[in-house]
Amino acid sequence: MQEEIKALIQNRTWDLVPRPPTANIVGSKWVFKTKMKEDGTIDRYKARLVAQGFSQIPSLDFGEIFNPVIKHIMIKLILSLAVALGWTMRQLDVKNAFLHGFLKEEVFMEQPPGFINEDLPNHVCKLNCSLYGLKQAPRAWFDRLS
Structure with a gap:
């Protein structure tokens, strides 16, 4: 959790x-996951702060939403081309990908559980960047990536 907050x-x-x-103030919660190595042993524990986007109100908290989807046939086509043409394939993993997307709308969220500012306990977080769980997070990340 400390690493994620940082x-x-x-x-x-x-x-x-x-x-x-x-x-409208969106809630937040922590989601925990155990990451495993290929041999089945524990690699690390992951904590992610997630916005409770189910409480967002259309046209108030978000406008346009977008979820990029690729069809399996396209993946097969690209892999087939790579093999046939001898291309080198690489994978890209962006750590905290959705955090790099900028929000166009004003979205307010409760302070993260366990990390409430002692000096400002009644304040809320005005989000500048997207968070996992927000309805517009995939669109914001895609806009930034593009």
Whole structure:
């Protein structure tokens, strides 16, 4: 959790602001996962802060949403071409990918459980960047990647 919070802070994912009286405030929660090595032993424990996007209100918290999808036939085609033409294949993994997408809308989120600012306990997070769980997170990441 400390590592995840550190990445969020370094990325300036949010600013703490006074709670707006008429804004919808999205909740947040921690999701935990155990990452395994190929031999089945534990590699590390992963914690991810996730926005509770199910509570977002259309046209208030988000407008356009987008989820890039690739068909399996396209993956097979590209792999077949790579083999036939002798191409080198590489994989790209972007750590905390969705955190790199910028939000166009104003989205407010409760402070992360366990990491509430003691000096500003009633403030909320005004999100600058997308978070996992937000309805517009895939679109924001795709816009940034493009």
